[in-house]
Amino acid sequence: MSQDQIFQTLKEVFVDVVPEVEIDRITLQDSMRDLGANSIDRAEIITETMEQLDIAVPMVSFAEARNIGDIVAVLAGEGA
């Protein structure tokens, strides 16, 4: 699965969970925290993205992720 496809899904899920953010504003360099997602939101966004893409990765793999690009990389199986 391409990183673009993962990023697109993640963005759609993100604005579903945090509606205050406009989808076009989200970049790979942003951290979910800086965009206003708290720890519960962040976990929900990752879980839901995995569900939609049918990916299963242990959640602790994302603990070191510093921005959305890192999360996308983990989801794509390329590590953070």
Next chain:
Amino acid sequence: MERRSAGIEAINFYGGSTYVDVTELAQYRQLDNERFANLLMHEKSVALPFEDPVSFAVNAAKPLVDALAPEDRDRIEMLITCTESGIDFGKSISTYVHDHLGLSRNCRLFEVKNACFSGTAGFQNAVNFVLSQVSPGAKALVVATDMARFRVAEGGDALSEDWSFAEPSGGAGAVAMLVSDTPHIFSVDVGANGSYGYEVMDTCRPVPDSEAGNADLSLMSYLDCCEAAYRAYERRVDGVDYRTTFDYLSFHTPFGGMVKGAHRTMMRRICKAKAPAVEEDFGRRVAPGLAYCQRVGNIMGGTVFLNLLSTIAHGDFDAPRRIGIFSYGSGCCSEFYSGVATQGSRHRVRAMGIDKVLDDRYRLSIEQYLRLMKENDVIAFGTRNVELQLDVVPEVLDSIRGTGRLVLERINEFHREYAWI
């Protein structure tokens, strides 16, 4: 083979004498309030400087012990304290608790630790003691007692990030359970346990009187364990279905929002449920357990049992109901297990008057709360001698005088001396 039963015969909770409104506290600390509401926290109990894990444990357990006939009290042959708020590396809190409860000296006393998993560790140990029938008819008293320490360990980025929610979520409380072969409150499904543990540095207490942690890592680990422990349970129990086998689900509750997130993850991953169904299921099977937890905060080892208490107090028990329990402790270890509660359980739990105990707590202003926090330094870990001042906040002292509770009076050459107030 004869079917053996074991579980909780009686249960009680002590949640302190005071509380703060956590929304007010979050505002004062200038935490991001915009999304604070979805963390589902309302109030948290605050321990007074003259209360410690021993006094909390005794105050939780005393009503259970007092309700027993002397011959039954003498059948308490094991007392386990479960805590991450220990007051001594060697001497166990259970020895003080044993003394103040006046239990038989023919009793095994010890303490267990594994962060918030300690309560389950103690409970399962007690259940197995009863099931083993090495002393037929014997009872075990398990007391999970903890209180948050608020000074976050200084220095280092990884272990302090986003740790600000620790203060509003960290409560104080003790849950006491009498475990026996007459489980009036909660009868365990014998052998229906799924464990999952591995080494992770999520939250910890690496120095006395303080905590450190990575809140994100802890949440992620909790979520992983929630599924993995359930999968282990599933492999042992024939025909189990996450959605229909359990009438209620009791989760370890650091704060309500975390449980809501974990439940959502489980329903998405295991049941492939959609949002509206997840929400309905949450309200029906999970929310009853959060009611008390949202008023007390995270009491660590006892939290999962406070959730169980709340589930039994607020659920519908017209027929016997199966409750699935998920316990997690940082570091980490987790377990999914289950048992059955009945209408009789509900009557007994409600007779303990937990709502009134919570309603009767004194509401601290932020100013009073800060004064108490500062005063906590006088009983820092390792204090050799001190006389406790009971009237740091005089209004609080007035509100607890005559309640018959135990308080810490002094520390005399490391020995803790208590008095009934």
